[in-house]
Amino acid sequence: MEVHRLHGHFGPFRDLFERGRRVAVGDEQVGRRVHDPPPGRPGAGDVARSRAWYQRVLGFEVAIEFVEDGEVRGVALRREGCSQLALRHDPARAQALSGFDALALLVPSRAEVETWKAALDEAGEPHGGVVTGHQGGKVLVGLHDPDGIEIRLYAN
Structure with missing residues (x-):
C-alpha cells in the first residue's frame, strides 16, 4: 500500500x-x-x-x-x-542531483531569510549568501545537504 x-x-x-x-x-x-x-x-x-x-x-x-x-x-x-x-x-538519484538546486523552502518573510543566514553563519554552516529572487524577494542560496543537493530558503 x-x-x-x-x-x-x-x-x-x-x-x-x-x-x-x-x-x-x-x-x-x-x-x-x-x-x-x-x-x-x-x-x-x-x-x-x-x-x-x-x-x-x-x-x-x-x-x-x-x-x-x-x-x-x-x-x-x-x-x-x-x-x-x-x-x-x-544513492544513485542523490548523486545525480548533487550540485543541483532541487529544493526550495518558502519562509514567512524576507526578514526570516536574513535570520536564517545569521543562524547558519553562527553555526558555521557554509552557504552562498542572500540574493534577490526572480520576483524581487530574498533567496538564501548555496546551502548543501550531505548529498550535495542545494537547498534554497526564500521569501517573495
Missing part, C-alpha cells in the same frame, strides 16, 4: 504521520515506492546522515520512519510553518 504525499493527503497512514509512528513495509514492497517523493527531494545517499543534518541545520523533526526488512529506508520530516519533506534511500 502506498502513502500518498500529494497535497497533504497521506491516505490510510495519515494518523501515523500525526503520531510520528513507524510503518513496517512487507517484502512485496521492497524496491517499490512507499510514498510519493516531495517535489525536488527524491533521494538520499544515507538516510540517517541526511536526517541528522535536516534536524540539526534546518530544525526538522521526524514525523515517520519507513521501515523495510527491519531497516529504516526513508523518513518523513516536518517543521512548523514548512511543508513536510520526505527522504528516501536512493
Whole structure:
C-alpha cells in the first residue's frame, strides 16, 4: 500500500504521520515506492546522515520512519510553518542531483531569510549568501545537504 504525499493527503497512514509512528513495509514492497517523493527531494545517499543534518541545520523533526526488512529506508520530516519533506534511500538519484538546486523552502518573510543566514553563519554552516529572487524577494542560496543537493530558503 502506498502513502500518498500529494497535497497533504497521506491516505490510510495519515494518523501515523500525526503520531510520528513507524510503518513496517512487507517484502512485496521492497524496491517499490512507499510514498510519493516531495517535489525536488527524491533521494538520499544515507538516510540517517541526511536526517541528522535536516534536524540539526534546518530544525526538522521526524514525523515517520519507513521501515523495510527491519531497516529504516526513508523518513518523513516536518517543521512548523514548512511543508513536510520526505527522504528516501536512493544513492544513485542523490548523486545525480548533487550540485543541483532541487529544493526550495518558502519562509514567512524576507526578514526570516536574513535570520536564517545569521543562524547558519553562527553555526558555521557554509552557504552562498542572500540574493534577490526572480520576483524581487530574498533567496538564501548555496546551502548543501550531505548529498550535495542545494537547498534554497526564500521569501517573495
